[in-house]
Structure formats: structure tokens, C-alpha cells
Amino acid sequence: MQNDEIIRKINQLLIDEIEIEETQINPSADLKNDLGIDSLDFVDLFVIVENNFGFKMKAEEMADVKSLQDFYSYIINRINPN
């Protein structure tokens, strides 16, 4: 899966599953403060990522994921490690 396709898919999942407003989607957006994704929503992201990208996120790897760009990068690196 190409990187831009991964990003499009992440955006669509955030809109459909977490109900983030499309206008809020911005790579620099802070997941917590700008998008309102709290610790409970993160639990649901684990489910969404596994169901849609086929791998398990690890909680310890999410510590440095603050912005949407960080999240894109994390998913891209897990899918396309090289």
C-alpha cells in the first residue's frame, strides 16, 4: 500500500469511526488537543487499525505519537518498514 493511500485511509477511518470532522483533519493537528482523541478513543484506534491494516499497535510505541503526522508515520512505518 502506497503512503498516500495509507494516509487517505487513515483520514477516512478517523472521519467514519472516530467521527472527527473532515475540516479538522490536518497533519499538524494534535491528536488530543485538536482532534479530541482521548485515552478511550485510543483503545478504539487499536481495534480500528488491526481490523483495517491487519497489525496490532503496541501501546508502548504510541508514547511519542502526538500529532496526526506522527500517527501517519507510525502506521506507514509499520506497513512499509523500509
Place this chain on the structure above:
Amino acid sequence: MIYEFHHLVPTPPRYLTTLFHFFTISPISMSRVVITGMGIYSVIGQNLSEVKDSLMQGKSGIIFDPVRKEMGFRSALTGMVSRPQLKGVLDRRMRIGLPEQGEYAYISTLEALKHAGIEQSYLDAHEVGILFGNDSSALPVVESVDILRQKKDTMMIGSGYIFQSMNSTVSMNLSVIFRLKGVNFTLSGARASGSHAIGIGYLLIKQGLQEMIICGGAQEINPESTASFDALNAFSIRESEPTRASRPFDRDRDGLVPSGGAATVIIESYESAMKRGATIYGEVIGYGFSSNGEHISMPNVEGPVRAMQKAIQDAGIKSSEIDYINAHATSTPAGDSNEAKSINTVFGSSRPLVSSTKSMTGHEMWMGGASEVIYSTLMMNNGFVAPNINLDHPDEVTAKLNIATKTTPFEINAFLSNSFGFGGTNSSLIIRKSR
């Protein structure tokens, strides 16, 4: 009577009484408790107006559910309501923690608050509590464990199921949705849960500990929640005639029909209602409770008698002042018979009109104690008694009661509502027209 600096005990120790006398401290009166709002989401109507019409028409909400038959149920009969569509109404976080019965309770509570003329700004500015009756949340438990068994990873369960699964799910969710700041818990008292919730709310307001409480009961309808009950052979198998299956007090009754939905009753102190200029739909004047102390599922006569007598004593009225009894009667052979004997023991001389609205609604279980207060209050405010439908032939015990088999124009000044449950828990509430 209650004393200002000793709120928790109605009767103070003798030495305190002496002190009151010595210092001439006057006791203050307990608060009167009134009903100022109601909301209902039921198998006979999804709001007060629809429900009132169904009660007047004697309309049944019972259906045959083929899904239950396919699952292996002995009886596929049930009450049924549609699931409310809350997307776009509540945000995602509020929705995903709400189980089926929580959705029903949200809708009934919205109606009750509107009926009471209470807006969110009032809830934000006052200490309003919530007490709901709920005694299961089976489907979310089943679904989350199914996910675990399939995925072998708890992380795949997601964040919503825990808040859907707990018995306190309704009070837990609604207190957050409506930003409530008062008392907040759930009562699990089997099929008397909703009645006990109103009873405990009444006591808290009466004692001056709360000004307003959102009380009610909620009941899930999904088959998973009633499968183990079906296993007890307790349900009617009159599957060829769903609307005639629930027949409380009838000679040919063969079991109850499970049902559900939600009912919300706003109760508040008389002073609070007056201050708000609220319409008063009834006054809660008596709550009686008891436990049979016998069998886990077999009801007796003596326990309900004590509950009814305690409610009458609490209300400070004579039994002859009760004009109507909304019976618990669920259409089971033993339960209806024992309740008939209980009612006859307490009310044999005055013989008030009796009906079981479960003949139309089926057994709304955790919700029933609250919904039946609403059904009866609607009757009281609209001058009629709803019929005990399907009562074609009373048996020798039930024939002793004065049962309304047809819609009866009738002035109710005070009614008693019975709710009994497994473990022998009994609750009787008395409501009268506000004076």
C-alpha cells in the same frame, strides 16, 4: 418528623428529644414528593401520548419473534420496540457506552425532562440526581466475550463495552449525558427494580437530602438477555395468538411474556415544584417494601401483604382510600394467584379496581415498576382505568378481585402499584392526585 441537625434518623434518640425540648428547637416537616415529569419508550407507544391511547384502547405490544425460535427458545413471544437512532443526536463517546436499554432510557428521559419543563441549563445549575432500576446488561457481555474468544486479545474489545456491560450502565451514562450532580446509582431489585428506584428517590427527597431526582427503569429486549429465563418454562407458549398470550388473572394463563423499553419519572420536592411553577401530575405518598424470605422464584402471599400494608401506613391513609391497584400480575399461574390473595387480604373490604397493564405490555421487568407508575398516573390524570385485557375467565381466586376487563371511565384519587421480583423482593408505591 425530622430534626434539622439529625437528618438521617426519623426518630431521634430519647436524649436528643430531651435536648430539643430543652432548647425549644422545633422539628421541621418532611418534604412532600411530587411527580412533575414522565417519559416512556414502551412496546405500546414511544411517548406519553401514544401510550395513553394504547392504554385506553387496550392495545397489546406483544409479537412472535422468529429469531428466538431459530435460537432454540421454548417461546418466541416478546414485546418489541425499535432501536432509537441516536447518531447525530449524541456524540460518539456518549453513544458507544450506551447499551440497548440505555438508548431507550435516554429517549424516555428526554421526554420526561421536556414534560417537566426542565432544560439543560437547570440541570447545570442545580443538584439533580438519578436513580434507575436495571438488573442486567447481557448483550454487551455476550458480544465482548465473543470478541475475546474469537480474537484472543482483550484489546480488540474496544472502549464501549465496559460501560455498556455494567448493571449501573443506565445511571452511569445518563448522569454524564445530562451532566447531573446529585445522587447517582442503579438499583438492582429484580423485577421490582424500577419501583424501588422511585421508592428510594422518594425517601431521599422526603428527608430533604435531594430536591429533584430522575428516577426510572430500563429493560433490554434482546434474546440473549432472556434465554436463561426462557429455560425456566416461565414464558407463555401461546405463540399462535401473541396479543392474547399475556393474560394476567385469567384461568387459562400459561406464563409471562418478556418485554422491555424504558420509563422515566421526574420526582421533586413540592417546594421545588412550586418554585419552578411546575405542573404536578401526582404525589408519591407511600413506599412499602419487604422480602418474602422463602423461595428464590416462587412468590408468596405474606411478603406482598406486608409491602402493601407498609405503603399504606407510610401514606397515612386508609386502605379504602386506594381507588385503583396496578397489579404486578405477570400471567404466571402461581404469581397471579398469590398476588390476588395478597390484594384480597389487604383490600378485601373495599375492593378497589384492579388491572395488570402487563396484559398489554408483557413483563417489562426492571422497567416495569417505573412504567406502571406512569401508566397509572396517565389513567389518574385522564379519568380512566386501563383494561386487564385477555381476562376471559377468572379462576376461583382471581374472581374475588374487582378487575377492570374493559376500559373504565373512573376517577382515581389514589392508586397503588405493586412490583415483585426473584428473591422475594416486593415494592408497593402509592401515588395520589396532588392537592
